[in-house]
Amino acid sequence: MQQEYKKYIEDYIKLFPDLNSEEIAFMNSYLTITEYAKKEFLFKSGEVQKEVGFVCKGLLRRYYINEKGNKITTGFINENKYATDYPAFIRQKPSKYFIECLEPSIIIKLPYDKIQEGYSKFKVSEMYGRLIAEYVLTVQTDRVESFLFENAEERYLNFIEQNKDIINRISLSHLASHLGIERQSLSRIRSKIAKK
Structure with a gap:
């Protein structure tokens, strides 16, 4: 297993x-690097997130x-994405969110103090930090705007389009909650689309 961990860390560093x-x-x-079981939490609401997680598997x-x-x-959050409540993490304030594993997961962790140290020591680290922050901000903004400018069916279709790799790995209840609709409404949307 240590060999597998080493490979995950090498692959992560290659991203930079x-x-x-x-x-x-x-x-x-x-x-x-830490392994998590299904239903385990990366962190819970009320906790200060001391590390950003990067999902290798799960x-x-x-x-x-x-x-x-x-x-x-x-x-x-699936493979090759960051698991974080970024605004709370940056401010080192308690999060309002829970991040829970839906599958057994392997996660690389980057501590807050070391990220900050990297920013002050290395210009390139600062640039990568900015790019990660921009990515997280874009994801959050897209979600908010989907509720402002799209109806439930459009949100569902866009979600499928952007998440082909995980659509069969998440429950309808979790998906309905994410889309801001009741599960019955999601079933109606799905059957309507299937008939087209």
Whole structure:
């Protein structure tokens, strides 16, 4: 298993082709890798997230609990994506979200203090940090705008288009919650599309 872990970390570092040997050594010195079982949490609401997770293998969902006690799914995180509540992470404030594994998962962790140290030491690290932040912001903005400018059917079709790799790995209940509709409404949309 250690060999497999080593490969995951090597593959992760390859995502940053502009790093020099000093920067790679620095990154290697702090990256850790953790296995999670299905239903285990990367972090829970009320906790301060000390590390950003990068998913090597597995599938997670981000959700919050509303005033009625319902779990509202706000996102799914699969392979090669970052598992984080980024605004809370950057401010080191308690998160309002839970991030839960829907499948057994292997996650690389990047500690907050080491990320900040990398930014101050290396210009390239700062650039990659900005690119990651921009990606996270874009994903969050796209979700908000989908509720403003699309109806439920359009949200469903766009979700399928953008998530072909995970659509068969998530439950209809989680998907309906993510789309902001009841499960029965999702079933109606699906059968309507199937008839086209």
